Amino acid sequence: MSTFLVAVGVGLATAAILALSAVAFTLEYAVSRIANFAHGEFLTIGAYAAYSGQNISHQNVVAAAVIAAAAGMLAGLALNIGLIERFRGRSPISVFIATLGAALIVENVLIMIYGAANVSYTFAQGNLHHVGPFLWTTSDIEVIFSALAAAGLLYLLLQHTRFGKAIRAVAQDRTLAQVSGIPARAIVMRTWALAGAVSGFAGFILAETIGTFGPQLGFNFLLLTITATVAGGIGRPYATLGGALIVGLVIQISGAYTSSAYQNVFAFGLLVVLMLFRPNGVFVGRSMTAVRA
């Protein structure tokens, strides 16, 4: 029983990080209608920026988090301006391949700067705490609460500000939003900045939770992000949170009972099952029968 509860506890921390990454991924999809395979690199950039900023920020976790988010935001803006907008109107698969190329570039530029070997932060992990039935380190608790706070802020932003309203309008129909007087291009750009910032922050807390990380950090996390996104239903930010919870629990619980090396295999299995039977997410009923062209 205790194995199970510890796994659930770790699963919740994983789910919190996954939720942030997946919400950002789904926001990018919502405004630009593309699957961004360079999304994982936002996380990697955030993690490395915090690593570089460690000494400047004097081991201050909050300052490191801000640096990570800022770096992620710049990366999001750069990708949107340099690639996504320039490929507007092209078929989704060619934009997808282009983002894959961008991911390759970012990952290897990071190798050129930091080397291919793993690095690690020197922040204190803190002590173990028993919170209710769960066993968490101080940093686990920080991760969960900061992720919850970020998710809450995102909700307020999307639901109760003009900017959020504009994002939702652009996500529904960019042209219609444009003719209604919404500066669609600027909104898309700001959404990418927002998604980049959220991902950069997610990358920082992911790297801190894992302990050591390398240039592949984000790309390895990307398939989990996509699994969470598909589980929630792509393009639906709130359902994505539920998807992240499912995936986080599945990988940690399955990992606890088999071997942590194989936990991602369970997530990929889940992804395959979801794509075949529930491609619109687990929270909607099957709308129509499958088309076998």
Added chain:
Amino acid sequence: MYWVSVFTEAGIFAILALGLDMVWGWGGDFDLAFYGYLALGSYMTFVLTIGRPTPPVEYILGWHLPVLLAVPIAVVVVVAFAAVIGSIALRNLREIYFAVLTLAAVSALYIWVENYTQLFDGYNGVYGLINPGQTTLRLTYNGYRIVLLGVVLVILLLAYLLVQRISRSPYGRMLRSVREDERAAAAYGRKIFTAKFRTYLFGAAIAGLAGGLFAIFVSAFNPSAWTPQELLVIYAAILVGGRGNPRGVIVGVFVVYVGLIELTRFLPSPASRPDFSPALRQVLIGLMIILMLKFRPEGIFRERPGRDEPGKPARPAIRQFRTRVAAATSRAARVSGSPLGSAPDEGGAG
């Protein structure tokens, strides 16, 4: 000898690219699992030829077959594995859903091979297939490498002729029609899944063969040799050469592969940073992919239009009809198409 080795490797990758171009160029399926098939073919060739493992090294089988027998068996294993993935992925997942599923499949295979050491000795990998047949053929080491290059080039030529033949056959044209408009092709009675599935298996068989040749060429193989990123070099080569055009694909591989190696060979690589040069090479490949997609997505050599009779271009009326159909379908796709390609629950309105 340096050049012999460069061209042998490029030749093997050209064979692989021909297979991948059938799946992506003609079938239109962006497959990210493809490098896994080369890896599996390589691993199988090793474990079928290098004999019993000596502890602590461990791997399955450990047979002592001659290479000429081992490679075909490896190809069969690869095709069987591809059949499992293909039968799941090709049934109703398309475009990005297909790409994500194949990436998930190859990642799962990768994790499995890396951690389950009984299979192919995990991270250490398998080794020991050193110049099979060298003594039988009574060759010197250098002579053997040159003969190997010749064998690779002959196989490349045969693969090219075969692929070119299929490309111009009714089957090749049918496949392209499926790529251009699946529903229209289905309406004309084409069996979409069967067509795509057969192509996928054929492509995987070529990848398995390339894997067998690769095993002979490198004589050691471990997980660091087949990270999913390796495949992007092949995609870059196909994009440069011309997707769907077998001749272009071969030229693309030689241009990208030989060109890149030569370009980055003379760069100073700091002794303290051995990762620098390979990383720079990957950056250039990423740039090449993006620039080709942006400015010349059809590549150096365009895909050739289908022909009614050998040597005669399509009749003007047919060409006109084709343009009109293409315009109409792209209009229709804009209206009803799902941006990420189709998944079972989407596009049901059609």
